[in-house]
Amino acid sequence: MNKQAHIQVMDQHRGSSEIVTVHQMAETAPWKLSLAERVPEVKGEGFDLKSWYRHWRDSRSTVETQEEPTHLKVEAVDEFQALIPWAELDQALILYAQNGEPLQKGFPIRLYVPNGSSECLNVKSVIKISFLYDQNLGNEATYGYKNAVTVEEMKFKK
Ligand SMILES: Nc1nc2c(c(=O)[nH]1)N[C@H]1C(S)=C(S)[C@@H](COP(=O)(O)O)O[C@H]1N2
Numbered sequence: 001m002n003k004q005a006h007i008q009v010m011d012q013h014r015g016s017s018e019i020v021t022v023h024q025m026a027e028t029a030p031w032k033l034s035l036a037e038r039v040p041e042v043k044g045e046g047f048d049l050k051s052w053y054r055h056w057r058d059s060r061s062t063v064e065t066q067e068e069p070t071h072l073k074v075e076a077v078d079e080f081q082a083l084i085p086w087a088e089l090d091q092a093l094i095l096y097a098q099n100g101e102p103l104q105k106g107f108p109i110r111l112y113v114p115n116g117s118s119e120c121l122n123v124k125s126v127i128k129i130s131f132l133y134d135q136n137l138g139n140e141a142t143y144g145y146k147n148a149v150t151v152e153e154m155k156f157k158k
């Protein structure tokens with residue numbers, strides 16, 4: 001498997017998108033912590049998502065803004081994805097290494113959402129992160145495979 005440790009980061013508000021490495025993300029994270037501080041059963045090195053976002057935004061903008069996204073969208077290498085309201089992410093963190101090594105499971109990075117509405121939001125192998133600004137996306141987190149068709153829909157398509 002080709003292990004490209006790159007993640008696309010998109011900010012809808014500024015209309016910008018860029019590619020960062022896991023190393024760059026971790027290096028610039030203002031608040032690093034052990035995963036176990038928030039997810040007791042998981043060992044590894046992580047960083048707090050919201051403080052990383054604020055630092056990333058402020059380092060790329062000349063305009064000072066306090067505006068926060070309404071949602072986070074994460075997309076994984078296997079097309080699993082999650083859309084999560086910002087308010088649900090106060091404890092969210094990114095797992096990026098274990099014992100100083102790249103992740104064996106969940107590479108390149110994994111999102112964890114402690115106190116979130118579902119464990120299914122702990123998306124593995126995240127390769128795209130989008131910060132969205134759209135109240136219409138609602139207050140409920142959603143997750144699943146991109147373009148997944150339900151069994152009912154399949155029947156109709158035959
Ligand atoms: N990339 C990816 N992440 C994923 C999933 C998936 O299918 N693909 N499944 C989710 C679901 S539904 C659950 S319950 C948890 C399971 O995490 P675990 O493998 O650590 O038990 O991962 C979540 N993250």
Ligand SMILES: [Mo]
Nearest residue numbers: 118119120121
């Ligand atoms: Mo799940």
